[in-house]
Amino acid sequence: MSARIGVAVVAALLALYIVLVGQRAWMLLVSGDPVGVAMGVALVVLPLIATWALGRELWFGVRAEQLGRRLESEGALPEEAVSVRPSGRVMREDADAVFPAYRAAAEANPEDWRVWYRLGVAYDAAGDRRRAREAVRTAIRLEKTDRSR
Missing domain, CATH: 1.10.287 (Helix Hairpins)
Known part of the structure; x- marks a missing residue:
């Protein structure tokens, strides 16, 4: 909020x-x-x-x-057990540990908007806002293409 x-x-x-x-x-x-x-x-x-x-x-x-x-x-949002700070932000070390799996999933399924959205969440948790936004923009574009089919 x-x-x-x-x-x-x-x-x-x-x-x-x-x-x-x-x-x-x-x-x-x-x-x-x-x-x-x-x-x-x-x-x-x-x-x-x-x-x-x-x-x-x-x-x-x-x-x-x-x-x-x-x-x-x-029920497809990332659900890895990661440590969080008192502010609610994910501990960067934990985010960096789970990140490769999301990147590999996006590389294996480049046309699936869901994997791109999850990759964006992982980038955001790792603190890379620019790439997070790019991944989410890709997810939005792919989901729009899916809907138009």
Whole structure:
């Protein structure tokens, strides 16, 4: 639940940024000054990029959560006995010990979204957020392909 609160706060702050930059852009666009108009055009682009990025990240979170709930309902989430810190984070040594099995499963079944999602969970537990997101994005893409068949 704290992750959702964090996402909501960041999304609200980004929305505020988009509104404020949009206001400044409008003021510069209607100023009539050629330099101001050029700056206004540039400022219009920034909120558009920010809106796209926010939408993409929120959609990623929604899809990842849907796939996680689906795997949970199937009883297919990783269930290795690993030590956790008081914060609830997995001990990195334990995550590193179980990680090779998930990587091997993804290499053996590259078209199965479930193994990619589990690999993403393993990457996340090992502290490699970039690869975790890549693996979950792959899982989302593969699950979408499965649904369209």
